[in-house]
Amino acid sequence: MVYLDFEKPVVELEQKLEEFRKQAIARSLDLTNSIQTVQREIENRLEEIYSNLTPYQTVQVARHVMRPKVQDHVRFMTPDYIMLHGDRYFADDHAMWASVGSLDGRTVFIIGHNRGSNVKENIRGNFGMASPEGYRKAMRVMELADKFHAPVITLLDTPGAYPGIGAEERGQAEAIASNIRDMFGIKVPIVTVVIGEGGSGGALGIGVGDRVLMMKYAMYSVISPEGCASILFRDGTRFRETAQMLKLTAPDLKRLGLIDEVIDEPVGGAHRSPVEAMTFVKEAVKRNISELLEVKGPITDYRYNKYKNLPPKMD
């Protein structure tokens, strides 16, 4: 387990638990009671810590290296998936995942920021920072979904679109602008889930869903708290304050009316119980797809009206 700074109180307990387990095996002792006591204690401490997370601590959880990533959700939701590659113009951007598969019998297309779970994957996926060809691949696959009459699921997990020379030369702004606009023309339901870090335009570039769901400890923001601090305060170390001000947590965004649903996470976060967390996501996605398939009239009208009517209402 990779521990976050505020999880310190649990570290010792988990070491103790591990020690009990080893002894129980090594010396054939029955330590069931001690083990259960420690387990309860761990659960209580986690409950306590996680029900009082500060916004910046939420950001840390959202970025946790062991948190389920796009490919974990894809394998879990659509075990028979086929990966789809390339934008047909320039390259295959590994930072952008695209696949088709069946979600409990229903064909779905999944698109997501592929930030990876280890250093090798992180580098290959450019930490989930997509280039223009990634956004163009995403749009190509959404149009393919349209042809299949199959719903689209987009999974958001990126610090932002890649700010590099090649990305600018190949039209990063144009690629994202086109996606955000042309998603309004996709004639199948789109369910968007922020599973980790929802980083600004780079996230929204695949994020114009009919429903926007957020995992409980995910974040969604117009700018990273660090970036915001260095611009507004000229002091990048004041990210705890800006994380607080940006209202980037799922419960805050739900309260503000900017997202549709908060998907619960197990005690201690998705990185502790990934299967349970991915089950919650899968069930929420399935329910939302079913609801969207019942929508009367063109889904594109539904989508436009959803965004048009976002708060605040202006006279």
Add this chain to the structure above:
Amino acid sequence: MPEDNVQKCKGCNRPLDMPAFEANMRICPKCGSHEQVPVRERIKMTVDEGSFKELWGHLVSKDLIGFADSKPYADRITETIDKTGENDAIVTGDALIHGTKVAIGFMNFGFIGGSMGVVVGEKIMRLAEHALKEKVPMIIFAQSGGARMQESVFSLMQLARMSGAIYRFQEHGGLYISVICNPCTGGASASFAFQGDLIISEPGALIGFAGPRVIEQTIKQKLPPGFQTAEFLQEKGFLDKVVDRKNMRWMLGKVLSLYRGIPMEVI
């Protein structure tokens, strides 16, 4: 007058003779640098005299999330309105250009760096809906540092709201001309500025998704000269044309005259 108070050209750093400079549409007479133009001046130099009728000018931003940096955002809005006499970072309305009716928007860089929050989003969304209803071409002068951080995800969502309205307008055959002025980065670039059927720009304008400083920090090297300029983008295939300010009105009128007579699909 002390040296510091003399306004200098950002292009060549030479002092500007203000009356001559202003008479020259704020183009430096020495180096040709297209300096920034206050929004009302821009309207005047673009549309037929007296034809501009402002729409939705009353819309004002509110502090939606209790944001405060060096000062509370609510105070920043009030102070900027008092100082600039404008209500937000875009002015929208109806106008004529060479006699053709257009729905037109001008971003106002003087208002919190032309940052884009709910008011900009709402006005561009309404402008696109209005242009669709009136069956007139739409023109937007983009000039913006990006999304307004002080409105957080509310401002991010404006990218979607504006883009949805522009999608519907274009889908029904509407002509949208995007004019990009210096500078244009972040959320404005990643939405309406690059959604034009025609995209034109003023010479030398800085245009990109990421700002040059962010890129330099990421790649840990200096950017080549001319990177992310209008001319660079034209060369890379992302702009139809770089147009001098003095020719801009003529160019818009010319395009509109060529477009006239093509009916928009009836809805």
